[in-house]
Amino acid sequence: MKLLAIETATEACSVALWSDGEVRERFEIAPRRHAELVLPWCDALLAEAGVSRAQLDAIAVGRGPGAFTGVRLAIAVAQGIALGLGRPLVAMSTLQVLAAGANARDGDRVLAAIDARMHEVYWASYCIRDGIPQETSPEAVVAPAAIDVEGDGWHGIGTGFSAGDSELAKRLKQQFVAIDAAALPHAADLSRLAATAFARGEIVSPDLVEPAYLRNNVALTLVEQQAARVRKETTR
Incomplete structure (x- = not known):
């Protein structure tokens, strides 16, 4: 079983590849560089392991809670890859991933x-x-x-x-x-949790994954932003 895991809910950017029990990971504390790093790291891990995207069975994502921009990025990237490949997502709590470490x-x-x-x-x-x-x-x-x-x-x-x-x-x-008190979540731990969850059938369609923001004001802000975009488009 082969699974790509993405965790960017904190200041740490982390990507891991689970390939039949072997785990490869890229991890760096890189505030504000997540969007720059995450996709190249995914491609690099796959290339190092000699695994193509088409060979992936699922994509795992840390769904938060955490920094809402990081949570949104991880979910957006994971959804994009999963939808493009027609693969399911395994969404795990970032706090559970942290606890696994x-x-x-x-x-x-x-x-x-x-x-x-x-x-x-x-x-x-x-x-x-x-x-x-x-x-x-x-x-x-x-x-x-x-x-x-x-x-x-x-x-x-x-x-x-x-x-x-x-x-x-x-x-x-x-x-x-x-x-x-310095620990941050690792995609390697996410990949291990997700591999077990995948084996139990705990998967979800990519378009049904929900972020865990926890803060109502963050969710409201995102709704307001979406509403503003809709208003802008309808007034063109």
């Missing part, structure tokens, strides 16, 4: 958090089962002070732990065995 074992609990700016973080919690982060609290965007967890032995991962003068890390550190 924690050094956690089966039974461990992981809190994944991404700095959402505006004094908020995107977060969700997971339990590792059969190597897969299974969601135990839903994705949300809140102030760090609003996040609480029960018990100890947690693993923390993501830039949300360094947001707001590391408020989340400082307040909950006694309940965590490890916190990686």
